[in-house]
Amino acid sequence: MVTTLDGIFREEWGRVLATLIGVLGDFDLAEDATQEAFAIAADRWPRDGIPANPRAWLMTTARNRATDRIRRERVLAAKLGMLVQVDPGEPPMNATTFRDERLELIFTCCHPALAVEAQVALTLRTLGGLTTHEIARAFLVPERTMAQRLVRAKHKIKAAGIPFRVPPPHLLRERLDAVLAVVYLIFNEGYGGRDELAAEAIWLGRALVELLPDDAEVRGLLAMMLLHDSRREARFHDGEMVLLGDQDRSRWDTGEIADGRAELERALALGGRGPYVLQAAIASLHAEMPCDWVQLAALYGELAHLTASPVVELNRAIAIAETDGPEAGLRVIDRLELDDFRYLHSTRAELLRRLGRTDEARAAYRRARDLTDDGAERRFIERRLGELASATGSSRGRHRRQQA
């Protein structure tokens, strides 16, 4: 039971807003009214105490605010002689059984007729309850740009007739994949260091599991995010990147690993074998010591088959290098068409270094460095180049893993 003000606001924002949009059929009106209700609560609750049923209070207050506004606008319109219409009364809303319409909301926000960046922003604003300012800061764009993006997206939903509903069965899989892709994208933005986005993505992932408990991919995505997030603290040391094999395992979040594995188990029990479930299984194996590279190579193979992604194939090459030796890994890598991908070159460099082919390793590290604009990654590669210069060929056999 959530009892703090912040906690209640966090939990209830998306729900109240979703229900209101469902009732009013208007994003802007619903958002303004929800905002007002939360502002009133923030003002009154600390003084008068939290009501027995905070959700009902927020819903009713927001609904009343919206009704007031509709009336005011009607009166104004009538005064101006623009509209002659009978007041339809209050929008119907049963105060005891508010329908949870968060699924309708997220499917609308992630509709493919909206640009992906708009899908992300809308999802964070409506379901996540982040302010425009917070979203703008997280994505490093000016607040005005983000505000315009949100306004445009909401306007398109209305003007183009994007439906507020859970898609019918023949569209569900494809549309759900779009929703999962948005959550994953938010998580990935956060993985680069903006912690609040990773936390937000996990929160959204949990909400989706609650709403769609029988979908293996939904659980797989949550499992994968938890397992990656568990290593957050260990991925950097004094601002420098640390590869998986070199991480201080005492800094891994064991609670998150356990949660992630439990989700993975449930996903597998549901018969899941989709891309997110596979990635979660891979992340789970990476958290084991010693690492089962044979099984990892097999899982990467399965994932590469599903996604046809050369990046996944690159990861398979790393696992193969561990089981069958660096030459075998290099053979897989040299078949890939990923010449602009920095990790291809850093992986090649690492395998070449292990083989004592120092000059080639150096050239590959330089290529990786030139493709990288991330400061921490550049410094990491510079350190590797420095090691190669000082210990020409002698560092052979020091196995390090590329996964971070």
Add this chain to the structure above:
Amino acid sequence: MKYVMLIYQGDALERQAALPEEEQKQVYADYQGINETPGVTPGLPMGRAENATTVRVEGAKTLTTDGPYVGMKEAVGGLFVLEADDLDAAIEVAARVPAARYGGAVEIRPSEVYW
């Protein structure tokens, strides 16, 4: 909702012309099917973009040029009006337009009243 559905042929006309007769018949049948779909008001069949004339007015002068406003490949190739519940329903109709699967596309524009 009322939608204006704009058909862009892209490579579709060439590709359809190269199809075996049976498949060409299917293309015609599919367009016929679109026209008979409830909610659809067919537009007049549009002639080829190469026969288009584009008119601009600068100052008081009417400037007339040969061809469509955009490039030949990007020109509108046809249109119809669709009355549908929502965008998903319109997307389903758009996906049935042969141009969409032979290298062209359909653009869905919600109709709007400006005056």
